[in-house]
Amino acid sequence: MRTERTEQQAGEEAGAGERAARRAVTLFPLLVLAAGALGLSAPGSFTGWGEAVPYLLGVVMFCMGLTMTPEDFRGVARRPWAVALGLVAHYVIMPGLGWAIAHLLHLSPQLAAGVILVGCAPSGTASNVVTYLARGDVALSVSVATVSTVLAPLVTPPLTLLLAGEYLPVDAGSMVTDILKTVLLPVLAGLLVRFLGGRRLRRALPVLPWLSALTISVIVAVVVAGSADAIKSAAALVFVAVVLHNGLGLALGYGAGRLGRLGEGGSRAMAFEVGMQNSGLAASLATAHFSPLAALPAAVFSVWHNVSGALAAAWLSRRGR
Template sequence: MKQIFKFIEKYFFIVILLAVGISLIYPKSFQWVLSNYNGINVLNLMLSMVLFTMGTTLKADDFVNVFKNPKEIGVGISAQYIIMPLIALALANVFSLNTALTVGLILVGTVPGGTASDVITFLSGGDVALSVSLTAVSTIISPILTPMITLLLIGNQIHFNPVDMFVSIIEIVIIPIIVGLVLNYKFPDFCAKLKDYLPALSSIVICLIVAGVIGANKQAIFTSSEVIIVVVILQYFIAMLLGFGVGYLVGMDKKQIITVAIELAFQNSGLSTGLAKTHFPSMSQATVPGALYSVWQNFAGSILSYVFRRYSN
């Protein structure tokens, strides 16, 4: 059983491509992911599971690293919440995306870094401790910055309630992480055993979310596929290149430069999808950029990690 979970963790990009393929052939097979049962939003519940697993891997020491590396953390977080949203806004304007796709792309840019960045950083020979700290800090402050930046970028075009988004992120992100942290503090040995299984479990949940969104928006993806796919790929690579540039300009070492680049490009796209569905329910296409970004970042990241490892040595 452990070998199966390790396989899923290592070859996540294959699993997610398989899920996407099934969702395009049998779109209704993952319809339940976007449903509500007894008033519970299934997609948000699944996202909470992913953030809970992240919490079980964190310790107080991960946050202490913030004070040990204030420069690197400050640069990484600033890039996360300044550069990434601006890339999204610029691409939406350059490619004249419709309102729904613009909302989805902006949300991809304003959410915190994704947990997959820690794994890719490890495979790339980067600074794993820095990656964990950046992911944790960007996630913890996301209830404030994600709604605020989203409102700043699109609030004059689309009405939404940033306070409601703040509450959603608290419910989906912060509470599950705190529960995971407490569990790790109280039962460290138990959580250590879970580490062999939780990354793969999180990967499976993300695959289901992506498959559900893509299946539900199959027609919309095909009608606008070329444009939005190009935009998503550009968003990823521009973020990666700017991450390298920022790290180099502030004098980081090779491992730290790789880490900042990965952290900037890897977004919590599942959260962006959940926020799009919850706060922009009339815009079904708003969930598409997050789903496509999740597929691309994991596929490209798995390949680029080999190149990065050679660069870090």
């Protein structure tokens, strides 16, 4: 009887976390839009906040680690081919698209490096929930997102050096260190706390999506405030670049899933794992290694990919599977 109550309680807590995640993803674009508007209208309010961006990103990644379970990693072992296909698609399609779009639109070196850096980032933190809303293969989505995040210190810096090095100097070694400190270590810390805390942390799970959404919103406000003057002249061009990058990523990710015969659910998961990026990491790295202007594409991407992801998920969910 006690075991049944425990399982029922765990299910209710998991359901509460899932509902909170759905609400957070739905309202996230509005939060980020408000944060961007605040950074643009009152940039002086965020003077000196740039140094806090890596720590803020660390909070987001710590929350991500808290939501992970051993089941997420076992899913990789069950379907290594599908996960490998997702990783290759993610780290080939989006970096390649970033480089091509930078050339196509003749972006300035700072903006070109920023667009490419967004493409070289791991999967977005909201991709799993959006996949769920689209009635896609959530297990595959979680596996690809988890592994792409863990591999980011090894993959993102050399890709950025290869593709953005023609625009700006790239210190790949320093970038590896930064990703380890702001991504991998916080994720591992979250995993450890989740393991040690066990059931006691389940009640906190519904709060984590909101904490992540609010923290990313603050990052966007800081990044926008740092390049407020440049936004007025470059915003339209950056928006076009971001829409092309994200839209083509979603479409090609879905196509990669179909070519890989992952089925409709797997193809939907691939669409969001390829098209949605960890733009918070890209903004942090761009601010630290390039300039606030180079972080502008990541700030715009952070807003747009959640809007487009929600719209695409709503459309796909109505199509059935």
